Amino acid sequence: MVDEFEHICTRKANVPGLVVMKDVTIAKSEFVEGEKAVTKLQDFQEDPELFRYCTLPQILKYVECFTGPNIMAMHTMLINKPPDTGKKTSRHPMHQDLHYFPFRPADRIVCSWTAMEKVHRENGCLVVLPGSHRGTLQEHDYPEWEGGVNKMYHGVRNYDPGHPRVHLEMEKGDTVFFHPLLIHGSGMNQTEGFRKAISCHYASSDCYYIDVKGTTQENIGNEVKELASRKYGVDDTVSFQDTWALRGRLVKGDRTSL
Numbered sequence: 001m002v003d004e005f006e007h008i009c010t011r012k013a014n015v016p017g018l019v020v021m022k023d024v025t026i027a028k029s030e031f032v033e034g035e036k037a038v039t040k041l042q043d044f045q046e047d048p049e050l051f052r053y054c055t056l057p058q059i060l061k062y063v064e065c066f067t068g069p070n071i072m073a074m075h076t077m078l079i080n081k082p083p084d085t086g087k088k089t090s091r092h093p094m095h096q097d098l099h100y101f102p103f104r105p106a107d108r109i110v111c112s113w114t115a116m117e118k119v120h121r122e123n124g125c126l127v128v129l130p131g132s133h134r135g136t137l138q139e140h141d142y143p144e145w146e147g148g149v150n151k152m153y154h155g156v157r158n159y160d161p162g163h164p165r166v167h168l169e170m171e172k173g174d175t176v177f178f179h180p181l182l183i184h185g186s187g188m189n190q191t192e193g194f195r196k197a198i199s200c201h202y203a204s205s206d207c208y209y210i211d212v213k214g215t216t217q218e219n220i221g222n223e224v225k226e227l228a229s230r231k232y233g234v235d236d237t238v239s240f241q242d243t244w245a246l247r248g249r250l251v252k253g254d255r256t257s258l
């Protein structure tokens with residue numbers, strides 16, 4: 001999967017629907033080529049080698065405990081956290097992934113996140129607020145960071161900085177499964193290497209879409225729709241929910257609702 005990532009970055013592989021994101025400071029600075037420019041791949045569901053991750057039986061075995069037998073891969077990511085440029089933009093603010101999802105119920109959604117190499121505090125491991133998955137979805141917005149913030153990296157507006165934190169130091173191949181309400185983020189990468197992880201958000205295909213109008217999710221819904229219209233030239237008839245229905249891919253059982 002590391003090799004496939006490199007092929008994508010050097011354009012030896014072309015994947016329909018894939019979103020390649022650069023770090024905001026790298027994108028705005030001098031020309032950087034290949035994998036050193038890429039912070040994150042999203043929506044790799046049409047890449048057979050990377051999508052193999054989402055179908056691994058040793059992962060689905062646990063996923064099924066939360067989703068039941070009808071399993072959709074709703075969102076896929078390969079994160080290549082770059083060495084921080086000095087602006088602290090390699091951080092990911094504390095957030096709840098449910099903020100991005102117009103489907104419910106939350107308990108039928110689970111994320112698997114696998115370290116592709118050793119991750120620790122120095123290269124920006126995941127940081128979680130234990131127990132926060134028992135709360136509700138919070139209001140999210142761009143954090144007020146001086147050095148810049150990556151596109152769509154919203155954070156929880158008012159979380160308690162005194163809440164206990166756990167740093168998830170992991171060995172290569174270690175996987176964590178977490179609830180979409182769990183408040184989490186990741187620190188700055190203070191090493192010279194690119195910290196790699198691969199993840200998938202699964203949901204039961206029996207989940208249903210919700211309308212985010214008038215909710216705290218309206219801001220991200222509008223941002224995603226804007227991006228979809230710029231990137232794919234679709235008009236306003238393509239809803240936030242549609243952007244998810246188009247990306248979601250069945251991995252097991254039947255596609256009943258999503």
Ligand SMILES: CCCCCCCCCC(=O)SCCNC(=O)CCNC(=O)[C@H](O)C(C)(C)COP(=O)(O)OP(=O)(O)OC[C@H]1O[C@@H](n2cnc3c(N)ncnc32)[C@H](O)[C@@H]1OP(=O)(O)O
Pocket residue numbers: 019020021022023024027028042075097100149150151152153154201224227
């Ligand atoms: C839908 C998300 C679902 C997530 C669900 C699970 C939870 C996940 C939590 C997250 O990860 S949230 C973060 C998700 N982020 C995204 O989905 C953003 C995806 N990124 C993109 O769509 C593109 O990378 C982006 C539109 C930001 C840039 O597009 P291009 O690849 O065409 O960039 P290009 O190099 O042509 O630059 C165009 C402009 O974007 C700017 N840019 C590039 N990378 C950027 C960046 N990372 N942040 C902000 N701006 C950026 C760039 O500087 C330039 O600005 P100017 O027009 O002012 O010159």
Ligand SMILES: Nc1ncnc2c1ncn2[C@@H]1O[C@H](COP(=O)(O)OP(=O)(O)OP(=O)(O)O)[C@@H](O)[C@H]1O
Pocket residue numbers: 066106107108109110111133177178179180
């Ligand atoms: N959808 C989910 N995705 C990922 N992890 C989940 C999900 N739902 C529950 N968990 C985790 O699975 C474990 C068991 O869940 P459970 O609902 O029993 O919660 P718990 O933390 O044990 O709380 P309680 O004391 O209420 O049983 C917990 O560690 C919880 O964090």
Ligand SMILES: O=C(O)CCC(=O)C(=O)O
Pocket residue numbers: 077079081092097126184185186197
């Ligand atoms: O790998 C990381 O830094 C965490 C990314 C994350 O939480 C996300 O993209 O939703």
Ligand SMILES: [Fe+2]
Pocket residue numbers: 095096097184
């Ligand atoms: Fe996240």
Ligand SMILES: [Mg+2]
Pocket residue numbers: none
């Ligand atoms: Mg329990």
